[in-house]
Amino acid sequence: MEFNKISPQILDAIKAIAGDDAVLTGQESLEKYSHDETEDLVYYPEVVVKPQTPEQVSALLKLCNENTIPVTPRGAGTGLSGGALPVKGGLLIAMERFNRVLEIDEQNLQATVEPGVVTEEFMNQVAAKGLLYPVDPASKGSCFIGGNISHGSGGPRVVKYGTIREYVLNLQVVLPSGEIIWTGANTLKYASGYNLTQLIIGSEGTLGIVTKIVVKLVPAPTQDALMLASFPANELACAAVSAIFRAGVIPSALEFMERRGVEWVKEHDDIAFDLQDGIEAFLLIEVDGTNQDVIFADCEKINAVLEEYECRDVLFADSSAQKEELWRLRRTMAVSVKSNSVYKEEDTVVPRAALPLLIKGIKETGAKYGFESVCYGHAGDGNLHVNIIKAHMSDEDWNNKLKSGIREIFELTVSLGGTLSGEHGIGLVQKEFMPIKYSDTHFAIWRGIKQVFDPKGILNPGKIF
Amino acid sequence: MEFNKISPQILDAIKAIAGDDAVLTGQESLEKYSHDETEDLVYYPEVVVKPQTPEQVSALLKLCNENTIPVTPRGAGTGLSGGALPVKGGLLIAMERFNRVLEIDEQNLQATVEPGVVTEEFMNQVAAKGLLYPVDPASKGSCFIGGNISHGSGGPRVVKYGTIREYVLNLQVVLPSGEIIWTGANTLKYASGYNLTQLIIGSEGTLGIVTKIVVKLVPAPTQDALMLASFPANELACAAVSAIFRAGVIPSALEFMERRGVEWVKEHDDIAFDLQDGIEAFLLIEVDGTNQDVIFADCEKINAVLEEYECRDVLFADSSAQKEELWRLRRTMAVSVKSNSVYKEEDTVVPRAALPLLIKGIKETGAKYGFESVCYGHAGDGNLHVNIIKAHMSDEDWNNKLKSGIREIFELTVSLGGTLSGEHGIGLVQKEFMPIKYSDTHFAIWRGIKQVFDPKGILNPGKIF
Numbered sequence: 001m002e003f004n005k006i007s008p009q010i011l012d013a014i015k016a017i018a019g020d021d022a023v024l025t026g027q028e029s030l031e032k033y034s035h036d037e038t039e040d041l042v043y044y045p046e047v048v049v050k051p052q053t054p055e056q057v058s059a060l061l062k063l064c065n066e067n068t069i070p071v072t073p074r075g076a077g078t079g080l081s082g083g084a085l086p087v088k089g090g091l092l093i094a095m096e097r098f099n100r101v102l103e104i105d106e107q108n109l110q111a112t113v114e115p116g117v118v119t120e121e122f123m124n125q126v127a128a129k130g131l132l133y134p135v136d137p138a139s140k141g142s143c144f145i146g147g148n149i150s151h152g153s154g155g156p157r158v159v160k161y162g163t164i165r166e167y168v169l170n171l172q173v174v175l176p177s178g179e180i181i182w183t184g185a186n187t188l189k190y191a192s193g194y195n196l197t198q199l200i201i202g203s204e205g206t207l208g209i210v211t212k213i214v215v216k217l218v219p220a221p222t223q224d225a226l227m228l229a230s231f232p233a234n235e236l237a238c239a240a241v242s243a244i245f246r247a248g249v250i251p252s253a254l255e256f257m258e259r260r261g262v263e264w265v266k267e268h269d270d271i272a273f274d275l276q277d278g279i280e281a282f283l284l285i286e287v288d289g290t291n292q293d294v295i296f297a298d299c300e301k302i303n304a305v306l307e308e309y310e311c312r313d314v315l316f317a318d319s320s321a322q323k324e325e326l327w328r329l330r331r332t333m334a335v336s337v338k339s340n341s342v343y344k345e346e347d348t349v350v351p352r353a354a355l356p357l358l359i360k361g362i363k364e365t366g367a368k369y370g371f372e373s374v375c376y377g378h379a380g381d382g383n384l385h386v387n388i389i390k391a392h393m394s395d396e397d398w399n400n401k402l403k404s405g406i407r408e409i410f411e412l413t414v415s416l417g418g419t420l421s422g423e424h425g426i427g428l429v430q431k432e433f434m435p436i437k438y439s440d441t442h443f444a445i446w447r448g449i450k451q452v453f454d455p456k457g458i459l460n461p462g463k464i465f
Numbered sequence: 466m467e468f469n470k471i472s473p474q475i476l477d478a479i480k481a482i483a484g485d486d487a488v489l490t491g492q493e494s495l496e497k498y499s500h501d502e503t504e505d506l507v508y509y510p511e512v513v514v515k516p517q518t519p520e521q522v523s524a525l526l527k528l529c530n531e532n533t534i535p536v537t538p539r540g541a542g543t544g545l546s547g548g549a550l551p552v553k554g555g556l557l558i559a560m561e562r563f564n565r566v567l568e569i570d571e572q573n574l575q576a577t578v579e580p581g582v583v584t585e586e587f588m589n590q591v592a593a594k595g596l597l598y599p600v601d602p603a604s605k606g607s608c609f610i611g612g613n614i615s616h617g618s619g620g621p622r623v624v625k626y627g628t629i630r631e632y633v634l635n636l637q638v639v640l641p642s643g644e645i646i647w648t649g650a651n652t653l654k655y656a657s658g659y660n661l662t663q664l665i666i667g668s669e670g671t672l673g674i675v676t677k678i679v680v681k682l683v684p685a686p687t688q689d690a691l692m693l694a695s696f697p698a699n700e701l702a703c704a705a706v707s708a709i710f711r712a713g714v715i716p717s718a719l720e721f722m723e724r725r726g727v728e729w730v731k732e733h734d735d736i737a738f739d740l741q742d743g744i745e746a747f748l749l750i751e752v753d754g755t756n757q758d759v760i761f762a763d764c765e766k767i768n769a770v771l772e773e774y775e776c777r778d779v780l781f782a783d784s785s786a787q788k789e790e791l792w793r794l795r796r797t798m799a800v801s802v803k804s805n806s807v808y809k810e811e812d813t814v815v816p817r818a819a820l821p822l823l824i825k826g827i828k829e830t831g832a833k834y835g836f837e838s839v840c841y842g843h844a845g846d847g848n849l850h851v852n853i854i855k856a857h858m859s860d861e862d863w864n865n866k867l868k869s870g871i872r873e874i875f876e877l878t879v880s881l882g883g884t885l886s887g888e889h890g891i892g893l894v895q896k897e898f899m900p901i902k903y904s905d906t907h908f909a910i911w912r913g914i915k916q917v918f919d920p921k922g923i924l925n926p927g928k929i930f
Binding site for chain 1: 570571572573574575595616617618619623624627628630631640644646649650651652653654655656657658659660661663664666667668672683684685707710711713714715754755756758759762812814815816817818819846847848879882883884885886887888889890891895899902903904906907910911913914916917918929930
């Protein structure tokens, strides 16, 4: 598809739709929108617009569709796969003014929000009413709910509460034609026509732009316990994961962290934490509920499992402050690791019991290709984030040889029954690895679906496939 | 689309693919496949075939696709929307020989099953390992898991555990072209490409034929409590439903039953149950978990809510036998009601708190159009099944006037934020009502998606839209 540039006439039309103050054009003001959190990639859009209503989004998409101008929708820009990068230039639609929580419906335990609401702010508003919206990616303090939908986001609590797929009931979506539809109904289930809600979730802004979101809420747990277990070996920590579930417990979080990650958080963040010799990995385990006895009983079951896997030490958080500190350890890990070196982050997911083989393979591949990695992630879901660190690797090796190593990691992931991304999406940087898992038939179906929604291919071009 | 008939040559080809003993042609042997549980509708296929392998299904679809012969996939034939009726004749593919549980993976809490496995048989095999597969439609004793996927099935436990959408991890699907794909990965989440797993679920056999299913399992609860609460008015029972969740409890089942339904079960089924005067409706409420104290505490919270809504009496089941009896009351209601009269069953779903307005409107519409109805269903999900009874209605009114009444019920459902079907699907009999909820844009997208998977439209033609 040959795209057109934004002419002065079209720029005027964009300003007429959204207002002069909603349109950015100078190099300096575009800088913020030229990158997300993906490696060191930079792509400038021609123009940024910040609409405020579905009708403005509709008019903008209609304009761009008629003039064959590429459109990149952007949430908070916290993505790790380059999904928000305007690789074809064109118009970037920044959704940051869609920042209102429109309704928290306490009768139906539902809420209606705009896509530019920061996830944690929404969680806090919901919590103030004794309710829980449990989809809390590590970046919850800055990411938008709209971006979470684009990637089918997860986070630590998926293991008990499910991904965002299980909370989104209905979406208002603007199509490239400018038509505005609701994908489904504000109901806990529906079986009427192909499920467009689930199709939009995870479609990375390539099918339409979400302008309103109806989510399910649940009663908030009133109690929790948090423990940090240390292990002499990565594989032992990973092996304990599936055993915990087999013991009949579903933790509300079950996170894996490599020693190196913890070290870097300590250097970067001044977290008080005594890191002992001989420890290679940690599991951060949370159990929540409404009854302290049940939580204690679950913790005891977990403890018994941990002992079987040579767990060295279990630290029980004994205050809210300590819980916060331990969670900060996990949540700031991504930033700490990335601030130490140039990096690439790969998002692997396998059936839980395959985690020991996955981590073993990742380290062997690193040894073979000469790269260091720091792994952490949502082990309870079988989801490991693999941060590959440039460190002393030559530019030549980093830019060329490394790719074969990453390919081997994904080949291993797929051979273990897994796939390329658990929650970060494919975006720009993972798409070359998609054929490891998916056949020409998959690509033909995906392209066919894309064609149905976006015949001219203007929406987030260059992503996924 | 002009379809072709099955010629003697094609019949020979079908026999060559699946074996002579797998092919039925005589009127008598086709009778069973000419109807499902939908009203009194009858449509004969030309030929029935019972393949046993994905490769046979592939060869059959390829043959029919090349020769433009309509294909209707069929599970157990327990559907209530006519999804398995071969309305265009052609070949009916009966999946009953795909009846193996291939693996129960206790390490990963996953299982791989074939689509012709009876839901309850699978649940029992899983339960024997201390695990739970919670998707148990009322017809669980006879329906197939493959059919459950076609409709995105629910059942009483959705309210706590979610629909089948939250348990299916990966599907092996044969496309009309004969290609066999896996839709995703055997992982608890994935964010790699448009989610084909979720697209196939609820597509009512119009996009492909499912031949293997990977589902998630969870640790089984070890305790439960069951109570039956009686109310002087339908609307009071319905109003109590959303209040229970607001009190911070998530029951594992929360079912509504009208008095008339209970009366008919008693007539039909000899269930020992003392039905007192002045009672119009019941809520059957189950709470499960792993700790008796927590369950008691939840029951007390529920009781306090019930009192606020003028609940007359709460019967606590005090033995497994009594629990079974109460569940039998609910589960046989569909059959009992239907055995009393010609009927039509409509499947309405609204946000929970709208249930009182829904049931009020259903009864008012009945009074206006002169029909009786018996309502029951998964009130915790906002899902009411409306059984319309012919009783003394004239054939003329039943065949013509009634349709306007049903339309009004669905218009009300949609105006309350709901939609046409919560779990029964659209199939044949609900499709005329789809425009009440969905626009031309929805239909265009759905038709476009259909075209991608099935360009010649051979798969389950005449359904959904």
